[in-house]
Amino acid sequence: MSFGALHGLGGLAGGLLVGFLAAGLDRILTARLQSRIGPPLLQPVYDVVKLLGKEALIVNAWQAFCACTTLLTAALAWLLFVLQSDLLLVFFVQAVGAVFLVVGALASGSPYSHIGAHRELLQMLAYEPLLVLVFIGMYLETGSFRLEVLFAWPRPLLWRMPFLFLVLAFALGIKMRKSPFDLSACHHAHQELVRGVLTDYSGPLLALTEIAHAFEVALMLGFFTLFWPGWGVGRFLLPVAVWAFVIGVDNATARSNWRWMLGTAWGLGLGLAIVNLVWIGQG
């Protein structure tokens, strides 16, 4: 087996590990903040294995196709990131995965699934422009969308793009579906929308979307590693700090409505991003 294939397989395993550990630590941290003990660290893995072993109640063939595509594209986006491809390519591949989750939810007849799908679309509408602007900021600063250039960039991008860093943290909260942005579905088993966009995915199909979400979270955390060179601070401290911040906000706030989310994402988020882009452009 060539080095590239080994690198890719190792990267996929690492992405799963990061995604599931983030979910497990989230559940423990949230439980501790509510003075509970919380589940074991590997609880998300137990959940996924159990779901894979359950009876497949498939609503229709489209939904099954969409669940598989969501997983494939999420894994592909992470793989392209690990193999240091192009940042814009990574962005568009992950966007395809996010869209197919929504298409699958719309393929069923359940009204809860439909409301969840519409809200997921609004969430995508909120975070995707933010992500693009962060990547454009990186291009303006380094002159390249190639991840190999960005990973090897010698100076910390954080000092040049502090506002874009905040904007990316904003996008992370929306993408992870954490309060106040847990509109389309919530990992803490709130029941207003049954399970939102995930309502009609069940058994093995739900397991596929959960694995896809692990890759998505790993990818989003991976974007933060670009802000600082080297392993210690950049690859570990920065993503962990941002993740802890998002979980803290999740526990401190209630669910907002979609108007507020779009208003803050586009008003505050785009505003901060453009100020930072002008600053980079000035010099």
Add this chain to the structure above:
Amino acid sequence: MRALRRFIDRMRAKSPWLLHFDCGSCNGCDIEILACLTPLYDVERFGIVHLGNPLHADLLLTSGTVNPRNRKVLANLYAQMPAPKVVVAVGACGLSGGVFRDAYNVVGGIDRVIPVDVYVPGCPPRPEAIIDGVVLGLQKLAGGGRGGR
């Protein structure tokens, strides 16, 4: 293959997702069921999540008497749960109809409509008893549960 099946069975017992349906109870049992989620009892220790979606649930926790109106809902919820699944009936009314069993609008206990695996008696049962019943249900789930593998 057998090792894989045993592995999945072990994971089933570690990750029971729970659907709670109040069939027509006085809410006494339901308050005790929800008390299990509070910091004092914290059933999330066992990986138990309290869901509102039968399509994701492994364990149906029901309380209260069955009447002609809600028996269809109960049967529908049970049918929507993917196998393997386990049903736990909670409280005197859920077990047999309780003091209401002779009322004109009462069909009886949960087991008149769907098969019940674990009976938790009490009026209402203490949260400890409900957790014991759920853990007993988990053992059945690890042994295959209802509806085949």
